[in-house]
Amino acid sequence: MVKARIKELLDKYFAAGAGQGLWSKAAAGSYTVELPKLAAHGDFSTNFAMLVAGREKKNPRETAIWLAKKMGAHKDLFDKVEIAGPGFVNFFIRDGVWQSVVKSVCEQGYNYGFSQVGHQKKVLVEFVSANPTGPLSIGHGRQAVLGDAIARLLEATGHTVTREYYYNDAGRQMRVLGESTRARYLELLNLAAEFPEDGYQGEYIYDIARKLIIEKGDSLKDTEDIKPFKEKAEQEIFANIAETLAKLDIRFDNYYNEHSLYEKGLVEDVVTRLRTKGLAYDHDGAVWFKTSEFGQEQDRVIIKSTGEPTYRLPDIAYHREKLKRGFDWLVNIFGSDHIATVPDVLAGLRALGYDDSKVTVVIHQFVTLTREGKQVKMSTRKANFVTVDELFDEVGPDVVRFFFLMRKADSQLEFDLDLATKESQENPVFYVQYANARLSSIQKKAKEKNISRTLLQGVSLDKLTLPEEFNMLKALASYPELVESSGLDLSPHRIIFFLMDLAGLFHSYYNSHLVISDDPELPQARLWLAEALRIVFHNGLRVVGLSAPESM
């Protein structure tokens, strides 16, 4: 919140300088406000003079002097404004400004950190989108948590968010699922059964087959139609997926079935339009999309010679439909194995005359599990692949969520089961939640001792003078900007890092200073500081979907 005020002033003086003809408007917005590493360089610094003057081939120091004089006039904000190095302008914030952060936080409470930068822009976040062929793997788990956290951050920054799960229950995968289920069903009845070559080998197929036997006995043994097997499997697996997601507190607003695109003729319409524009053609009995006209090496098949569409055709229709539904921004969360579909879909949208810059694809890398320092082997299809449910056998939902959010999407994520299962010491989830619990505990303790917080307006916040206290105040002040940037950048991991840092500051402070002491005024100031910290821990945990326990 302090940084934002400085940025506003800089923009104001940049405009003023441009108005006086000191420089052109070319450098508008190029300068930044940063946190210097050295205390001697102030609380904030800006490269304003270097960038603005550099562009005009003027002396940065002169521009810095001009700016420092203007900025220095704001005595309510700054103790002093200095020029250093090649033209940095360094700002030293008044203590009172930091101390008043407590007031802002406590007044806004659970709304602190929320903003309207999104202007209620309509965003559709599509994630998970796994076809119901089996339980969610840990790769899906990462995606589920990442997508949900991103959705929450977008909501916190004033976007109108819809969470959507896209699936297809009509394709080859589902046929194989039905065949696999039938094979297990017959096997359990001790009848001859041929298991499909590329069938689903997981134990869960037996579970589904057993349920079928309980419900229908052997009445399906002579049925050639795989439909009853497929439908039962789909129903059971979807129920399982929904249950897993519910444990993670993830709920979708919409499940979008690919099949409905066909029913509405939307898939066919894409082909027609592409043909009309000369961007689709027949070759070798198949229909091709001229992706080569959109920067790709070769054209792609959209309808096979069998008459069946390839996945990319309904994908294009689906994304077009999302834009037609009125969304301003489409955020897709994909695993890195699906990266190849992105250029096809974007090309399709452009070919149909839509703005593909409205689509942002977050690609997340793979998850590996380690136990005792060794990688746990995983392979899909086979029975030994690791599911989110299996993770829940060992750790709770907060741990799963936290670990999945600890890395940026671009990085491969190593899920250390040894670390995750530790209920103490070095487990970062508990480290952060413990800070929240301790802060809650302090307030309870104060009540027990009949110390109630006096009115915020009358509290002597200037009693907060320790360096540790200022460090925490500065962190609290930066929180709204953090939520804004991690929301707009779709980067929830930054919230996690912030929480770990803040927990470190607080635990350290707690161990060397008493909040509740005999001093006449200090406890009031510190109790309010503790309350502000508790609010920010609570808000930070909740904004990425973690719980904020008052006791553990």
Place this chain on the structure above:
RNA sequence: GCGCCCGUAGCUCAGCCGGAUAGAGCGCCGGACUUCGAAUCCGUAGGCCGCAGGUUCGAAUCCUGCCGGGCGCGCCA
């Protein structure tokens, strides 16, 4: 061969829309509870930011080329 991602402390990773002397957690070693919760804290050690060029007043950050790892490159999804 081509595309995308990654390469930073022993390990796992932040920092990457250029800023001043590169950070955290874990691990190792040694300490701290008669005080608000020890699921905590304090202290020590640890670096050619993969390599080589380039752009810049300034590069872990941007560009190019290599090297190493991951994921893709289907008329599978």
